[in-house]
Amino acid sequence: MSGIGSQPVVRVRGLGKTYGTRTAVDGVDFDILPGEIFALLGPNGAGKSTTIEILEGYRDRSAGQVEVLGIDPRNGDLDWKARIGIVLQSSGEQGSATVREQVAHFASFYPRPRDVDEVLEAVGLQDKARARIRSLSGGQRRRVDVALGIVGRPELLFLDEPTTGFDPEARRRFWDLIRSLKGEGTTILLTTHYLDEAAQLSDRAAVLTGGRISALGPVSSLGTPEQRTPFVRWRERGERREVRTATPAELVGTLVSRLGGEPEGLEVGAPSLEDIYLELVASASLLRTAAAQEGLA
Numbered sequence: 630m631s632g633i634g635s636q637p638v639v640r641v642r643g644l645g646k647t648y649g650t651r652t653a654v655d656g657v658d659f660d661i662l663p664g665e666i667f668a669l670l671g672p673n674g675a676g677k678s679t680t681i682e683i684l685e686g687y688r689d690r691s692a693g694q695v696e697v698l699g700i701d702p703r704n705g706d707l708d709w710k711a712r713i714g715i716v717l718q719s720s721g722e723q724g725s726a727t728v729r730e731q732v733a734h735f736a737s738f739y740p741r742p743r744d745v746d747e748v749l750e751a752v753g754l755q756d757k758a759r760a761r762i763r764s765l766s767g768g769q770r771r772r773v774d775v776a777l778g779i780v781g782r783p784e785l786l787f788l789d790e791p792t793t794g795f796d797p798e799a800r801r802r803f804w805d806l807i808r809s810l811k812g813e814g815t816t817i818l819l820t821t822h823y824l825d826e827a828a829q830l831s832d833r834a835a836v837l838t839g840g841r842i843s844a845l846g847p848v849s850s851l852g853t854p855e856q857r858t859p860f861v862r863w864r865e866r867g868e869r870r871e872v873r874t875a876t877p878a879e880l881v882g883t884l885v886s887r888l889g890g891e892p893e894g895l896e897v898g899a900p901s902l903e904d905i906y907l908e909l910v911a912s913a914s915l916l917r918t919a920a921a922q923e924g925l926a
Contacts, residue, residue: 635663638698638785638816639684645692646679653679655840657693666807666817668827668848671837672910677820678718678789680837684818685715685787698785711739714783716774718790728765729758732776739781751806752776753799768794775803779810786810788819792826804829824903836906838913844905852905859899863892 639661646654654676682688686702736742752772771794858873
C-alpha cells in the first residue's frame with residue numbers, strides 16, 4: 630500500500646458543473662490519498678452524484694481539473710477503467726442469468742479478478758449462487774451490485790449508497806468486507822446517508838452542500854470547535870434541557886448539588902457525526918437563504 634506522502638489517487642481542483650443556469654457543483658477541491666476511505670456526504674441535490682459521475686468518467690465537467698489514478702477521466706481508456714470498481718445507487722440488473730453466472734461474466738473482463746465464490750460469500754449470496762437475478766429481492770440485487778463492483782480487484786472503488794436494502798447484520802458484514810479491502814490497499818470513495826456507516830468506515834470526509842464543500846477533514850475533527858463541544862442533557866421540571874460545555878463533569882457536579890441528586894434523564898457525551906452533519910447542512914442552508922434574500926433586495 631502506498632504511503633500518505635504518495636501522489637493522490639484522486640485530485641480535484643476547482644471542479645464545476647452547470648446545467649443551463651443552474652450550478653450543480655461550484656468550485657470543489659479535494660484529494661483522496663492512497664489506501665484511505667473517503668466519504669462524500671451531503672443531502673439530496675447537494676452535487677454528490679454529479680461529482681462522482683465526473684470522477685467515474687460518465688459525465689463531463691464545466692470547469693476545473695480532475696485526475697483519477699493519474700488520468701483525466703475524460704481520457705480514461707479500457708486499461709484505466711479496469712483499475713476502478715463502481716457500485717452505482719441502482720444498476721437495474723434483472724437478467725435471466727444466475728447470480729454466479731453474472732459475477733463470473735464480469736470477472737472475465739478483468740486481468741486479476743477475485744475468486745467468484747469468495748466474492749459471493751463476502752456479500753452474503755453464496756446460498757443464492759444458482760438463483761436467477763430476476764427472482765431476487767431488492768436487497769439481494771443490491772448485493773449483486775456490490776459483488777460486480779469488487780470482483781475485478783479495483784485499485785479505486787466507488788461505493789454509492791452501497792448498503793441500501795441491507796439488514797443490520799448484512800451491513801455489519803459488509804463493513805468487515807470494506808475494511809478488508811482497505812487492508813489490501815484499495816482506495817475507496819464512499820457516499821452514504823447512514824452517518825454511522827461513514828463514522829465507522831471513513832478516514833476522512835467532505836460534506837457537500839449546495840454544490841460546495843462545507844467541511845473537509847478527518848471524521849473526528851469535522852465541524853467547528855463549537856459543533857464538537859460535549860453536551861449535557863437532562864430533564865428538569867418536565868422540560869428537556871441541553872447545555873454545550875467543554876467541562877461537562879463540572880456542570881454535572883453543579884446540577885447534582887443544586888438538585889440534590891442526579892438529574893432525571895441525564896446524558897453526557899460528544900456530538901456524533903450525524904449531529905455535526907445536520908448542523909453543517911442547516912448552517913449552509915441558512916447562508917444560502919440569506920444570500921438569496923440579499924440578491925432580491
